[in-house]
Amino acid sequence: MDKDLGYYAHRFRTLRVNINRGVTPYQPLLLLSVIELIGQNYIQENKIYLTPELVSLFVKYRSQLSPSHYQADLAQPFFFLSRVKNAFWHLKAKEGKEAVLDSGTRLNSVPLLRRNIDFAFLDEDLFDYLKSPISKNVLVSTLVEKWFADQLKRVEKLIGVNPFDHISYSDFDPGIERQLPLASELDVNSYKNAIEAVRDTTFRKNIVRLYDSRCAFCHLRIISLDETNIVDGAHIKPFSKFKDDTYSNGISLCKNHHWAFDHGWFGIDENYRILIRQNWLTESASQGTKLMREYHGEGIILPHEDEFLPDLGALEWHRQHWKIA
Structure with missing residues (x-):
């Protein structure tokens, strides 16, 4: 893989959020919504459409985890997540609308997105990580620890599982290549080290916070x-x-x-x-x-x-x- 799990964990910790009205974590909320749909096998290929299911999940997370005095719609993170340096979130224009996307026009409303964008897609490496239960748990834990650490119980109920449950290393066996998107034993070791680093940081920070x-x-x-x-x-x-x-x-x-x-x-x-x-x-x-x-x-x-x-x-x-x- 070109980019390892640690790279995406770092990117998830350094997402761009609006601080003019307090921290408004709409990009993390969008990613949580997409990850849930991937986990449900609703998103099976690397194409993320503006479906009612995605909108409803985003609204669910937003209503519970975002400041109530300002509620952006899904369009803003859906568009702006593609506009950062070294973006891992990309937009595919509808046929004949490529010039609109290339022009830099702000497509920051749902109608504008629907008229001009066919779907969003992730880096292939990231999409593969999100299809693996082990690496998905690491990335969900990273999002929650960074952006919603003061709302742990609420996040657990929304996701349906505790995102900080420990990660079992029993999955790291000679057949690991069948389970994880890695090609060699060296990759497996690097992957394991990345998981352990994120796991250890998450555990220690949140124990200290509890006390x-x-x-x-x-x-x-x-x-x-x-x-x-x-x-x-x-x-x-x-x-x-x-x-x-x-x-x-x-x-x-x-x-x-x-x-x-x-x-x-x-x-x-x-x-x-x-x-x-x-x-x-x-x-x-x-x-x-x-x-x-x-x-x-x-x-x-x-x-x-x-x-x-x-x-x-x-x-x-x-x-x-x-x-x-």
């Missing part, structure tokens, strides 16, 4: 002007072993306590209280600094919504693995 960018252990919250965060989204059971990226397998920890948790210096009990590993640490501190063992028995910070609480089974696994009483 208001605070360390669940010490409550530290520091964010720089360039939005670098001292807090990490940590896995309770390691992803390398369990392949579990569900939010309940995550917890927000500053870098010191993330390291300490991963090395079994402390655990968390069934009541979400901190358990310092006994007789394991020798500590000293300057005046005014709290020792780690002084946190023993304190409750951690928790997400506001119960469905995102740390999984008690995962916490028990961590305690048993590190022999934390």
